[in-house]
Amino acid sequence: MNSGKGALLADLAWAKSGDGSGYLSVRQHLEDAHGVSCYVWDRFVAPSAKRCLAELTGLAVGDVRRLVRFVSGAHDLGKLTKGFQGKLSRDPQYDWLLSSIESAGYQLEQGPLECQAGFFPHALASAVIVADWLKAQGVKPRVARSIARIVEAHHGVPAGAQWWGQAQDVLCEYPAAWIAGQKELLGYVAELSEFEQLLPRLHKKLPIPAVQLITGMVIMSDWIASNIRYFPLTASGFGGQGRLAQGLERWQVASPWDARHTLLADAAEYFHQAFAWPPGRLPRAVQQAAFSASCQEEAGPMLLVIEAPTGEGKTEAALAAAHQCAASGGAHGVIFAAPTMATANALFSRVTDWAKRVVPGGSQAAVYLAHSKNNLVERYREFKFVGIGGDGQANGDEGTVVAMEWFAGPKTGLLANFSVATVDQVLMLALQTKHSMLRHLALAGKVVIIDEVHAYDSFTSEYLATTLEWLGMYQVPVILLSATLPEDKKQKFMAAYWAAHGGQQWKPQSDAYPLITVGERSGVKELEIPPGPMQIRVEVELLAEDSSALVELLGRHLVAGGTALVVCNTIRRAQDTFRELLAAFPGEVELFHSSFIAAHRVAKEERMVEELGPQSLAQGTRPYRKIYVATQVVEQSLDIDVDLLVSDMAPIDSLIQRVGRLWRHTFSGPDRLGPEVPRLFIRGLLSWDGVPVFDGGAAAVYDPLVLLASTRVVLEEWIPKGFERPAAVAPLVRETYAAVERASVADAPPGWQTRWQEAVEESLRQRAVSRRRSETFRIPSPHVEDYGALFARFLDKKQTASQREEAAIAQVRDAEPSIEVIPIVSGEYGYALWGSDSAYIMEDETLSYPASLSFASATVRLPARMTRFASTFDAVVTQLESETPVGWQFSPLLRQSLALRLDEDSTAVLAGFRVTYSAELGLEVEKAHD
Known part of the structure; x- marks a missing residue:
């Protein structure tokens, strides 16, 4: 420990206060953070990231390491300020700590500017102190400021350029002893990190991507060094010999993955070893x-x-x-x-x-x-x-x-x-x-x-x-x-x-x-790439928008057995279709969509894969005759095979994805029940004589121009010629979306010009709105000069941090606000999870972990139409909160959850909507009528 009045400030001032039984001095915490940053750089940061940083900064890899060590060691320098140290004055148990600081000659009474400053966080103070010190060492102001930005943002967001001038004014009125103490500690960190060797080579302002990555390393190092399980508080504020090694040993860290050690040059050998393939199987x-x-x-x-x-x-x-x-x-x-x-x-x-x-x-x-x-x-x-x-x-x-x-x-x-x-x-x-x-x-x-x-x-x-x-x-x-x-x-x-x-x-x-x-x-x-062996030609026909036509079609083609998939564009349409088909084929129809309880949805998916997957014939799990009604959820990642496909009209790439579930596996001969050739029937067109008219679901879900261009391909290519899979996939997708990009009425078939032009205008409008909305919370390009532009919404002091965070997260996808709920059933003696045979639970009872897990696994999302507008959103949330069991607040798994309280008929009236849940149909919602 250094002696002298200036040096004592870093040794006496606290960085971590704990519960009064111990603390950490600023010097010790910064030593910890510096030591951890060495380990993070050496063991955690990938060679690819190090090489990238060297190119971005124009520095050698070793010099980037010095920079990382320096800013990690300096990140909390701003805790050597009166405002921060004075935070403990409200708690008498720390009087001895503050007294030791003042008795050493460092008065804690704040000057006029610091008292008046509305915003003077220690991260900003750290940045200003670092920038001023760098400039005093001969570093250009722009370069110094770019390095200081790293310590300014070590709590996840920079303070904002508008506060720098005020912070500089506050620090300028500090007594000489405090300033000397700040400089002493920063000089100590510079020596510790070998940063002084780098100073003559700091000629280039750090680009924003480099600032982001290095700030990430500082935050990571700080979080590890601040964890008292790894780096405990002490009575003296300082740790003993071996503190760093012991702390890093307590931090359970993974080994860096060196991919070279297990990479094999031969593809066949690699796939066999990496994926445990059986002998004889070759890569596709x-x-x-x-x-x-x-x-x-x-x-x-x-x-x-x-x-x-x-x-x-x-x-x-x-x-x-x-x-x-x-x-x-x-x-x-x-x-x-x-x-x-x-x-x-x-x-x-x-x-x-x-x-x-x-x-x-x-x-x-x-x-x-x-x-x-x-x-x-x-x-x-x-x-x-x-x-x-x-x-x-x-x-x-x-x-x-x-x-x-x-x-x-x-x-x-x-x-x-x-x-x-x-x-x-x-x-x-x-x-x-x-x-x-x-x-x-x-x-x-x-x-x-x-x-x-x-x-x-x-x-x-x-x-x-x-x-x-x-x-x-x-x-x-x-x-x-x-x-x-x-x-x-x-x-x-x-x-x-x-x-x-x-x-x-x-x-x-x-x-x-x-x-x-x-x-x-x-x-x-x-x-x-040469196509695989499964080349098929799918015959395509249109199907009248009439439930009797669908029932007749399925009855005719599945008379001798087989499986059919009916894909609908909306949940409501899928539910209506399921009801109609269940009446005609009792016990042979299953519904699959996203508005089932999570656990039910997983079980349905597993059952569908078991019944229709590649091993279904060999395992004897493929049903003799069954109809599956589903929404677009079957387009993604389900390895299933059906004998017959019926689909609502959709964009061409979605149709191709759906067709990918038709005759997918190599079943043949007597094993393939149903139609003798692969067949696709397209419905959802209210009219196709002249200009096509789509049902309301398709029109609401998809871009109108994409729908029209896709329908043109279906009518002109698929109906007369069939669809060759996979040979025709790329040309058809390219043709369709080229027309969408051209957005020209010249692509319209005869008689479609007026509707095509309307679709063009609506499509361009929707795309422009999407682009504008995506810009609201999207960060600019990596070439941006202003670091604050990556956090603009967080620098808006009119919103709370949680409001900004929640709003931003919602913007990753273009989805309307929606709410997830857990259906429960109320009874005379409390409540129970919907569909559960367990005993009723009292409203204020704390649930066991297994019970909490069961409830947390039973979520379902309310449809967006219930929460589309702010007024209905608030009404729905308010009612759900009032009806959620009090005991849930004591469960970590359920603390943030909302209950949908159903009556014994599995129905609830929620903010003007009648909500029903059943095992067959999932969640159903309609406007409640008095």
């Missing part, structure tokens, strides 16, 4: 091509777009390609993003099984399931106990993957080696959110895979484009998976990714399908 053409295309001789950014039909093994292809990219580029992990929680849950087991085989034996890697309901997923919960009592230990060939405590939080989870996430978690990279720098740091050291890209609308695509622009700046390899992708979107995504590197002047050329598009520094190339 798509998998072989993806594995080869992702092998880079020189580390650098890469965007890989894999377009292939479902069933071609895109998931395994993407993971193999990610392994290649990680090995060549030095990434430390993989993030796999799926469109929904259900698809993420299904992927989690596949990805973690792969991760165990590609993590070297004896190593341990962290895994994370990134969505708000991960604790309800049994497979994820199991990983929290891996290694306890000897379970789950790695054998000689496989590593261990575990859900580690520190990597299990919503803001730290993506920092784990391997994550499976809903796509929102990746798109939030482009969102103005607090602590966004942790998300940037997490993704910057990974390979990012984004699944089902075709499913994202224009609003979400804007976020995806901005996300790709930032990932491109960070040189993160990205793999996009899609059944089909319109060429304008593919071109847009490729341009966004390469914008930070001078752009790629490229236009899609190939109509091949499957297709892999590879974007590298040298240019973009398209790899045409």
Whole structure:
């Protein structure tokens, strides 16, 4: 410990106060944070991220390390201020600590400017002190300010440029002893971090992407160093010898994943080992091509777009390609993003099984399931106990993957080696959110895979484009998976990714399908993949918009057995269709949509895959005759095969996805019941003589121009010629969306001109509105000069932090506000979970963990029409809150939940709506009538 009056300030001033039994001095906490930052840089930050930072800053990798150490060690320097130290004056148990500061000559009475300052947080004080010190060392003001921004934002958001002048004025009136103490500590940190060696080379202002990544490292180091389980408080305020090593040992940290150790050069050998394939199984053409295309001789950014039909093994292809990219580029992990929680849950087991085989034996890697309901997923919960009592230990060939405590939080989870996430978690990279720098740091050291890209609308695509622009700046390899992708979107995504590197002047050329598009520094190339063996021609017919026509059709084609899938565009239409078909085919119809209780939805999905999956014939689980009525949820990631398909009219790529469930597997001969050839019947057209007229559901859900252009293809191509799968997929998608992009009445068939022009105008209006709305919370490009622009909504003091956070998160997808509820049934002796046989529970009773888990797994989302407007939203929430059992507030799993209280007939009147729940139909909502 240094002596002298100036030096004593950092030794006496508190940084962490605890409960009065101990504290940490500012000097000790900054020593801890500095030491942790060394470990974070050396062990956690991926070589790819280090290389990127060196290029962004123009510094050598070793100099970037010095910079990270310096700002980590200086981040809480602003706690050497009277305002911060005086916070303990309200608590008598700390009088001795404040007295020791004052007795050393450091008066705590604030000057006039500090008393009047309405906003003077210690992070801003740290930034001003650091900037002034740097300028005194000869660093240019712009460069000094860019470095100081890092410490200013270490609580997740910068203070804002408008407060700098006031903070400087406050600090200028400080007594000489305080200023000397601040300078002494900063000089000590500079010496500790070897930062003084870097000072002569600080000529360039730090670009914003570098500020984001380094701030993420500072926050990570600070959070670890501030955890008293790792770095405990002490009576003296200082730790003993070995404190850093002991603290890091307590912090359960994963091993860095070195992908080179388990990568095999031969594709067939790799797939057998990484996915535990049986002998004799060979990679499909798509998998072989993806594995080869992702092998880079020189580390650098890469965007890989894999377009292939479902069933071609895109998931395994993407993971193999990610392994290649990680090995060549030095990434430390993989993030796999799926469109929904259900698809993420299904992927989690596949990805973690792969991760165990590609993590070297004896190593341990962290895994994370990134969505708000991960604790309800049994497979994820199991990983929290891996290694306890000897379970789950790695054998000689496989590593261990575990859900580690520190990597299990919503803001730290993506920092784990391997994550499976809903796509929102990746798109939030482009969102103005607090602590966004942790998300940037997490993704910057990974390979990012984004699944089902075709499913994202224009609003979400804007976020995806901005996300790709930032990932491109960070040189993160990205793999996009899609059944089909319109060429304008593919071109847009490729341009966004390469914008930070001078752009790629490229236009899609190939109509091949499957297709892999590879974007590298040298240019973009398209790899045409030979189609798989399942080539089929689907006969397509229109079906009258009449329930009797549907009943007659199914009865005729399934008279000798078979399975049929009827896809509807809305839940209400699916429920109505189910009722009509159930009356005609009692006991042979099942409904599948998103408005079932979560647990019921999972059970229905599992049953559908069991009955219609690739092993259904071999296992004897395929029904003799059954009709499945579903919504668009069947378009994504369900490996099912039906004998007959009926679908509402939809955009061409959605129709193709639905057709992907028709004759998907290699059943043949007597095993294939139903029609002798694959058949698709399209309904949902109220009229197709002349200009098509769509039912209200399709018109409400889809872009009108996309619907018209898709209908033209169906009427002109599919009806007369049939649909060749997969040969016709790419040309038809390209043709349809080229017409949508042209937005010209010249593309209209004869007689459609007026309706086409109306659709063009409405489509352009909707797209413009989507783009404008997406800009509200979306961050600017990585070339932005103002760091505050990444947090503009948080610097608006008119809103509370929670209001800004909630509003921003809602903007990742273009969805109307909706509310999730847990249906319960009231009775004379309390309440019970809907459909449960358990005893009734008293209103104020605290639930056990198993009971809480059952309730938390029974959520269902109210339809948006109930909460579309602020007035109805408030009325719905107010009533739900008043009817939620009081005991739920004592359960961590249920504390934030709302109950939908049903009567004994499973019905409730909620804010003017009649809500009913049943096992057959799910949630039904209609306006209540007096």
